[in-house]
Amino acid sequence: MKRAWEVTVYLLKNNVNAVARTLTQSSAGKVALAALLAVLAAPPAYSILSVAVHGPPPAALARSWIPAGLEKNTVIASTSAFLTVIVLMTAFRGPHEITASEEAEYELLLSLPLTMPEYVLGKLGYFAAQSLLASTALVVAGVALAPLVTGGSVAKALLFPLAYLLFLLYAETLFQLIVVVRAVSGRRVWAVSAAALAYLAAAAAHSVLTRSLSPLLTAPALLAAAPLVHCFTISETPAFVALELAALLLLDALLVACLYAVSTRLEPENVKPLSEVARSLLLGRPTRSRRMPGSHSAAIRRVVLELPLLSLRHAALVLGALAAAAGGGYAARLLLPGLDASTVTSFAVGVLVLELTVSTGNIALRDLSPLWLYRTSAQSMKPLAASLLAKSVVYYTESFAVVGVLLASLTGNPAHLLLPLAAMPASAASATVALWFLAHVAAHRRLVRFSSRGFYLLEDIVATLITGFSLVAAVFSVTSFNLLLEYASGTALFKLFPLISLAVGAILTLIGRDVLADTLASIDVAG
């Protein structure tokens, strides 16, 4: 186990070093780090101290922190079901190899005397630590909120980080276990997919028949989700939550033991560097070129824009997402008639922004890597900037279309289908900001690097900025569209709104193209 621990420690170091070393090696950095820690510690400290000094808040005040209609059992059930569905989807269509964040993990680590279970457990520890680090703000907010909503329970505030850590460990271990099972199944991986699909179908059928979330969906993750939610309830005592956590700890230990046992059947060949996986995903089928592009801008447009977008694979993915949104919206309308459309909208926008961060990341991986070629062979960067922006705007528009279809099928109001047009300004602005940032990352970091979990900490910060901007823009678009739909539906303003948005989006795209072209033409291009 010592070697698994070493893998965790050094992979984590590799992730945080870029920021941590910068902060700890200068006095200004140390001050910034101290300030950051103080900012993070302040809300929990204030919350706990105010309970200690002024006593527990009144029950009415405690209730006012909880959104109306939010009920603990519903939250537990939906959290459990969500986790179960994601795990089942991974079992159905997930990777059938272990993805190594970078080539060195495959080429170097696996040629060292390290057993496969040690490697897998080392990576598990790294993933758990990385996820915990990425959700520091959430943990801080949870600890600060717990005393306020539980009637002053400091014990629950202190139990929350543990509950969150054990929940993360449960989820991470379960995902790793599923991926390892798929990897060791070899040619029989279809059996794992079939079993997951059968389970999913049975759970869906049972849910439709009973018009509630089936225990088949909620039970597998109930033990992990319950203590997390009970840290914010009044009726469950801290001792009860501690007992739940002890049970979860045992479950986690059991899952880790299973993961260890299954990993003994892994071979180094079951591990693939992410770059290789990404390359094979992006390659698709080779197509025979009928004619040579007539100009450098036509050549760039063909490679950057037409080949990835005008493919059967892309069409199938978009149609699949639209069909899933329509089906999901209809199923939610049938199964959860009390479901609030604004809750679904918030969830959908969150998923949309995450998906867009991945899409723009893909753009960077594929299109900015050969920047040296464009810089040494093309007269102007405008065709490249225009193609990159156009492709990003298409991805954003498709994502908004998926949300629009989901909302239309959930509410039965086809006006939601206009959402992608209404969101054009947000799409154009988000695409420009994302590409501008990614171009700078590409320039300063030799190549935009990816890990299977996103980026290194430094690139994580850039990704967070992109995600934050995209989220604000998306929320603004969706909210303004919904407000118009609610209060001005049928008016001339509502009819003109998509056209105005389209025009504003086009202007923003043109401005964005020039800004991006200037950036691409002037930044240093490292190998």
Added chain:
Amino acid sequence: MQKDALLVAEKLWKFYSRTPALTGVSLSVRSGEIYALLGPNGAGKTTLLKVIVGLLKPSSGIVRVCGHDVRSERLRALSCLGYVPENPVGFDYLTVREFLEFVGSLRGVPRELVEESIAKYLPMFGIEDKEHEFMGRLSRGSVQKVLVAAAFMHRPRVLVMDEPISGMDPESQRAFKDEVRSFASQGAAVLISSHMLDTVERLCTRVGVINKGSLIAEGTLEEVKRKAEAGESATLEEVFLKLVRGA
């Protein structure tokens, strides 16, 4: 196969889907030998080396390193082996020192030996000023030097290196060759894949030529020349071209 060989590959076959990459390759490298594996691009050299170090599973055949099966006795086999991959890849945000400490700790190398290796190899390859630099900020050649240092660090009995000097400056290449000779003179078995035929001619004691997944010639340079029916004065380049084109 020689009984005293530290590295033995027997009848290795490897298929990618239905495409054969190795077709029954057998070779062995004895203690004190420096064996050069030559072949055109796509001949199967890297696949063979990856099978030897256990990164790829052979479709059939067996590899023994220091007498241990690389698949069933993975830890024992890899404990006595040092490997330099074809691609100069490192962990971008580990410093050179952190990277060497990481490899050292996974290999169970005592701290003093890690320090000794850092003090020896970084100046030997002219990268002592990079000790606290992130690996992601090093040039290709410097990363290659760090990887070679990591492979040498635990004084392995078997060295497997895929194009180890491709990005190195001439001074470091000379230091590398001297160190490899020193390893061999102390009993190590060395297997090097390289396209640098001049270097191979001067450094290696045995040569194997692989083409289309098969070992088409093997032996000392003189034996290979005879097999290729090249004259005594033929260079390795001429022998290589004759063998590969005639295959």
